[in-house]
Amino acid sequence: MEVRNPSPALYNEDLAPARQRNWGPFSIFNVWTSDVHSLWGYYLAASLFLLCGSFANFLLAIGLSSLVIFLLMNLIGWAGEKTGVPYPVLARASFGIWGANLPAIVRAIVAIFWYGAQTAAASSALVALLVRNDALLHFHQSSHMLGHSSLEVICYLIMWGLQLLIIQRGMETVRKFQDWAGPAVWLAMLVLAIGLVVKAGNFSLEHGIPMDLLLEKTRDAGVNGEPGSFWALMAVGATWITYFAALYLNFCDFSRYARDRAAVTKGNLWGLPVNLIAFSFVAGITTIAAFQVYGEVLLHPEQISAKFDSWFLALLAAMTFAVATLGINVVANFVSSAFDISNVFPRQISFKRGGYIAAVIALVLYPFAPWDGSAAHFVNAIGATMGPLLGIIVIDYYLIARGRVNVEALYQEEGEYRYQGGWNINALAATIVGSIFSTVLPNFTNLLPAWWGTYGWFFGVFIGGVVYYVLSLVQPRVALPAGAR
Numbered sequence: 001m002e003v004r005n006p007s008p009a010l011y012n013e014d015l016a017p018a019r020q021r022n023w024g025p026f027s028i029f030n031v032w033t034s035d036v037h038s039l040w041g042y043y044l045a046a047s048l049f050l051l052c053g054s055f056a057n058f059l060l061a062i063g064l065s066s067l068v069i070f071l072l073m074n075l076i077g078w079a080g081e082k083t084g085v086p087y088p089v090l091a092r093a094s095f096g097i098w099g100a101n102l103p104a105i106v107r108a109i110v111a112i113f114w115y116g117a118q119t120a121a122a123s124s125a126l127v128a129l130l131v132r133n134d135a136l137l138h139f140h141q142s143s144h145m146l147g148h149s150s151l152e153v154i155c156y157l158i159m160w161g162l163q164l165l166i167i168q169r170g171m172e173t174v175r176k177f178q179d180w181a182g183p184a185v186w187l188a189m190l191v192l193a194i195g196l197v198v199k200a201g202n203f204s205l206e207h208g209i210p211m212d213l214l215l216e217k218t219r220d221a222g223v224n225g226e227p228g229s230f231w232a233l234m235a236v237g238a239t240w241i242t243y244f245a246a247l248y249l250n251f252c253d254f255s256r257y258a259r260d261r262a263a264v265t266k267g268n269l270w271g272l273p274v275n276l277i278a279f280s281f282v283a284g285i286t287t288i289a290a291f292q293v294y295g296e297v298l299l300h301p302e303q304i305s306a307k308f309d310s311w312f313l314a315l316l317a318a319m320t321f322a323v324a325t326l327g328i329n330v331v332a333n334f335v336s337s338a339f340d341i342s343n344v345f346p347r348q349i350s351f352k353r354g355g356y357i358a359a360v361i362a363l364v365l366y367p368f369a370p371w372d373g374s375a376a377h378f379v380n381a382i383g384a385t386m387g388p389l390l391g392i393i394v395i396d397y398y399l400i401a402r403g404r405v406n407v408e409a410l411y412q413e414e415g416e417y418r419y420q421g422g423w424n425i426n427a428l429a430a431t432i433v434g435s436i437f438s439t440v441l442p443n444f445t446n447l448l449p450a451w452w453g454t455y456g457w458f459f460g461v462f463i464g465g466v467v468y469y470v471l472s473l474v475q476p477r478v479a480l481p482a483g484a485r
Contacts, residue, residue, distance in 0.1 A: 006411035010097055014342055014351035017084035017407060023257040028077075028267020029275070030183075031254050034327035035247065036279055037185035039121035039301060041328070042321075044243060045283040046299040048236045050217050053228020055205040058236075058284055059277065065237035066276040069244050070268055072390075073251055077264040079397050080252025083405050087250035087336070088343035091389075092410045094396035094468075098422030101344050102431065103249070103389045108340035108358065110246050110386060115333040116362040117371030119163070122325035123155035128302035129318035130155070132311065146367040156366055159326065164359060166330050185327075188320030189282050192301060195313060196289035207288045209297060217297050235454050240276075242457040245383035248390050250336040334358065381443055381453065387460020388434025392427050395465040400472050426471040434464025 003016060035041075045062075052058035079090060088104035095103055127149075131137040136151060143150035197203050214227045225231040258264045290298045298304050305317035334355050341354035349357070397403060409415030419425070438460025442453040452459070 003408055003411050006408075007413040008347050010092075010346060010413065011411045012342065012346040012350060014339065015086060015089055015346055016411075018256040021084070021257055021259055023254070023263065024259055025263050025267040025270070028255070028258060028264055029271040031251075031267070031331055032271030032275055033183065033186070034324070034331045035244075036276060036328075037189070038118060038325040038328040039125060039321050040118055040325070041243075041279070042189075042283050042301050043121070043299055044239070045280045046287045047218075048239060049207075049280075049284045049287055050209070050214055050297070050299075051227050051232045051236050053214070053226070053232070055207070055284055055288075057228055057233055059281065061233045061236040062240060062280040063273070063277050065240040066273040068237075068241050069276070070272040072241075072248050073244070073268050073272060074265060075394055075398070076248055076251045076390075077255035077258075077268060078261055079403075079405075080255035081258045081261050081264050082403070083252075083407055084256045085407065085410060086253045086256060086339045086343075088340050089410050090252055090397075090405075091393060092417050093401065093405050094393050094424060095427045096419040096422050096424040097410070097413060097415070097417050099419070099424050099427060102428070103393075104340040104343045106385060106389060107246065107249050108337045111333040111337035111340070112358050112361050112365070113371060114246065115329055115337065115358060116365045116369075118325050118329040118333065119156060119159050119362065120366070120369065120371065122159045122322045122329070123152060124300070125302040125305075125318045125322040125325070126155040126159065127152055128306040129314055132306070132314065147369065148367070153366075159322065160359065160363060163326055163329055163334060164356070166326065184320055185324035188317050188324070189279070189286070191313065192304065192317055193282050193286045193289065195308070196286055196293055196304070200289045200292040202292075203285075204288055204292070205285075207291060209291055213297060217299075231451075235451075238455050238458065242383035245386045245390070245457050246336065247332055249386055249393070250339070253335055253339055254331075381439075381456075384438040384442070384453070384456030384460055385435070387438045387457040388431045388464025391434060391461040391463070391465025392430050392468045395469050396427070396472075399469060426468055426475060429471060430464045430468035433467045434460045437463050 003011065006016075048062070049058050052061055080086075083090060087107065088100055091100040091103045127140065130151065131140050140149045140151040145153055148156075211226070218227055255264045258267075286301070286304070287298070290296070290304050294304075294307060298307075301321055302318060305314050305321075308314040308317070337358035338351045338353075338355035341357050342349045342351050397405070406416060409417050413422075417424075438456040441448050442456050
């Protein structure tokens, strides 16, 4: 739709409602293949596999939590398809035209952290390949800068720059890239799994990893109980759901380009529960076979590919995983941070400029590597910050507004979404209360039990959503005009 007389402080062509809507189920499906099929996605799946104690437990925990992911992603996806607006603009309906900058900046910060983490993972695949050469191995071990080896820094800069080339041509190029990158990593995953199974001499669903080794590998996950226990499986499901916390918010950045609601639902069905279970199955098989072949628990696929005798197979695996990781970075992190930063200063910052700013910040963060450490802990800590935001937006859209948004008013300074000086105080209060219990208390104090952090995102969604709903009952929003979408 065309927005009439939008405020320049709230509008630019990148933030406007989508005009070209040609994304079918396959493109939506490949949002998820690009998002999941990465070195970090594999690392997390393999780490959670160790917590499950058995293959049956792993598939059960991943399968059930993937259904939850599918349902939650549809809620935001349908809103994006109906309104045609990106996440920071949709957030104006619940947070206010200026208040939406708060959830936009929070999402941008998370995207920048993930951007750095994924770029580092992609560069590690390249490093693992290059150190097969004796001269480069010596250079890797002897030369250091910025807290890393010089080879790691060079590879990080290469991967960092490649992503900028992809995004320069806009969202249609992103779609074409993800349509290629997502299936490509499936090929590499299958080559990796089949090659290891053949080398192991058998196909097995029994990992054979001693319990003492499982306990050693999972001791930093913050989980009560031994691998395979009820609470360990609950933690696996919670962490898998929380891994997608960022995209629950900004999936509408992609679904806004969908042809219709059916395309979103069908693409999500194949891309989430079906694809997630299949991906996790292959990751589990690869972990088992790698342990049988090498006698080690190898959670990083680049560590496995580095052990291949064949240079060609090592090259194929390393490069495909690197490309796939670039895919998730472009889809999940570059696009989101670009829209979010552009939303704050739409007159000065376009989609591309917003992405460049995010990329530069991720580069500055690289020497400090805040993403290093336990995969589960990193995912849960960073995901918890976004729980209250999702609870508020979903409650507002489905229960308060009942699925109707005045799209034109999202771009008007004096429209109905101005609330109190551009801020919806109810949403701000709910965000503060929810964040106290999802992020502040579990991550910065000892007032709550250790296991609370594993479920911080869930507490944030529930508490933030409930507080917002109660406050909205006390001060109801103004009824929308008949033409609202």
